[in-house]
Amino acid sequence: MASPHILLTRPAAQIETTATRLEAAGYTTRALPLTRIAPPARQPRQADCRWAEQADWWIFTSRNAVDAACTIWPTAPQARIIAIGKATAAQLHAQRWPVHWTPPGGSSESLLGDPTAPSLQGRVALMAGSGGRRQIKQQLRARGCEVRKLLLYRRVGIDYAAAELNPLLDLRPKLVFSSGHGLRQWARLMQAHKLAQGLTLDTLVASPRLCKLARQLGFGAALRALPTMSDDALLTALNEWTHDRR
Known part of the structure; x- marks a missing residue:
């Protein structure tokens, strides 16, 4: 079974290190910065x-x-x-x-x-x-x-057209969010472009507080809260989740 795609949503400057770490472990990553600082x-x-x-x-x-x-x-x-x-x-x-x-x-x-x-x-x-x-x-x-x-x-939220989002949604990636702002921006984009499937994807968030927020925003997919927002914790959670689904 192929490893899932991982969609990273942090500000652009903070994505590269995480992407390199995940790809070295066999995952395929996609970058979609939802916010800028x-x-x-x-x-x-x-x-x-x-x-x-x-x-x-x-x-x-x-x-x-x-x-x-x-x-x-x-x-x-x-x-x-x-x-x-x-x-x-x-x-x-x-x-x-x-x-x-x-x-x-x-x-x-x-x-x-x-x-x-x-x-x-x-x-x-x-x-x-x-x-x-x-x-x-x-x-x-x-x-x-x-x-x-x-x-x-x-x-500050970054906007994307539906034509940019649809190819990513077709991959059925696991979503990773490190902030409430990113969660809100994703939910807003899904609503604006009528892309309800974007709220049905497996989602990892940085804390239980963000898990609760995701539910409030309409995320209906499987949600997991990381014990800490670090590359180590993210990789461990992905490995466990992937193993559980096999």
Whole structure:
């Protein structure tokens, strides 16, 4: 039985490494970036930047947040740093910014629920993009932290014509989504072009939170949440899924 096609939907700059890893394992990949990374509609206020510089903790939610932060602050902050996800941690290490802790689960949910997590107190600066991460803010505030979210980037949806999507749908690929924005953009394209079959494909997402969102958006296919959004976790999940279907 031939290995399935895998449709990767992350921003273009983040697809190549994953595609190379999957193809080395025998999978055929297709790239369809559904979002691009852009500067925020408004740059962070100077007052928020000064507040962050005095914070006790910085939490980075993605490699995009790391890239954006490094354009504002050329050197590492005094705050201790938490990186959500291995890719985020790797990007920080590449910038020679020390990482105090990375949640083993690689998601915001694991940050809040992991028993090995450091005790967060004082000021917490959440370095993120627009949208989402409300749960982190609410729970940290409930624990007594003073939290501010700095919007360092935004995702912008990329549109495709039906003529570009149909050949990909004919392959019946497994879909991979790393963000809620990508899920929403795919669902919007399927609705706009009346391509209902696009919501019936096997789908892997980066967290249980995204699994729930996919259901809300009308995905009726088999859904699996990765334990963490990494190439290792993705390859393991694909191998298990492929083996189960044989």
